[in-house]
């Protein structure tokens with residue numbers, strides 16, 4: 041868990057790591073390459089370790105080199121099973137489905153199962169793969185997919201909540217091996233999908249239209265391994281910019297692709313933040329007070345759902361009322377009750393939260409429920425008066441490389457401690473007096489409640 045002493049402004053310079061959500065599908069796509077792939081900028085995260093284990097179980101060697109590069113080689117191409125024990129730890133493991141089917145013609149991948157941010161089916165992934173000619177059955181919690189030869193076709197991949205990011209990745213990785221031409225319409229336009237497409241093209245794939253909802257793929261026989269560098273993590277960058285806005289101060293964030301953050305930067309400017317952009321650096325100056333604003337999380341280029349929780353934490357300190365809606369994951373609001381333990385004033389209404397801004401948040405003991413919720417709680421703790429304890433920060437370790445170290449280098453006070461009750465800071469313990477039962481003062485206290493008689497009850501009854 042983290043013990044955070046709030047109220048310290050952030051000043052200095054931090055650098056953003058490579059994007060988790062780009063690295064994971066790219067690592068999975070290395071399954072389909074001939075030779076040794078060298079990936080640079082892959083962050084050192086629990087999710088990367090988990091996917092490395094999945095890939096090793098699928099006959100890959102995966103090694104982190106001294107210079108930080110990740111080397112992957114398909115040593116045994118007979119294996120096709122991604123086991124439940126691994127997939128349940130990280131649903132992005134499902135990204136191996138498309139590459140396995142495309143290259144090895146078979147895949148047996150556990151269905152990912154439940155998730156804290158809402159219902160997350162993979163029906164669109166399966167629809168796309170079936171359209172390419174794969175035979176797919178679901179049995180005992182596993183997806184069994186088989187195809188002697190995939191055949192190019194026209195696929196519509198939109199769903200009730202818009203496009204699918206990992207679904208587009210899976211269908212793309214299979215379609216690059218399909219005979220003839222495939223088109224994918226309503227494809228996801230996220231920068232991470234573009235990055236995967238560029239990586240596949242560098243290996244010899246023929247994909248056009250990356251970054252648009254219409255992809256056109258000309259099938260090829262083989263992909264040859266290459267060296268590739270993944271894009272910077274736009275969600276980490278957004279989290280750092282919001283951290284400085286909430287804690288106060290001035291922070292320079294390096295290794296950012298500002299285009300990827302256009303929607304987040306727009307929100308920050310609307311709430312009063314000073315933003316300067318120079319090349320791949322974004323400098324943020326916190327305002328005296330934060331203005332309220334209504335925002336909606338949407339597929340790219342909209343505000344990312346992965347920043348919704350952090351922006352909710354920010355707007356909980358704004359002057360006035362804000363409405364935050366999530367149209368990608370309409371149930372992604374687990375962070376709200378915990379933010380309320382820190383003094384936030386938030387009411388949930390369907391896919392929205394209505395936030396009445398408060399002047400200050402106060403330190404409290406809170407529990408992280410998922411990756412981005414834990415980031416939101418950490419940001420709230422940095423801005424809060426007093427000390428906070430954040431439990432279950434293993435969620436944070438899944439997706440942020442050295443976040444507490446980076447924040448401590450620019451002025452935060454975050455200490456990682458073992459999750460033991462005795463480490464609760466004294467400032468969060470109740471005093472002896474606060475723990476006493478309320479004393480009953482018979483002179484001032486109101487008379488005890490009187491039960492209604494039968495006739496009184498009849499008079500009060502709603503007719």
Ligand code: UD1
Pocket residue numbers: 061062064132159160161162163164165166199200201202203204205206207232345346368369370
């Ligand atoms: C990816 C990201 C995740 C991010 C999400 C939305 C990775 C590893 N994870 O997740 O961090 O929050 O995109 O930007 O890249 N849906 C269906 N059927 C499907 C697939 C999805 O109905 O077959 C729905 C989902 O329930 C959700 C919406 O579509 O409501 C978007 O989900 P999707 O883009 O697939 O999310 P992921 O790829 O799982």
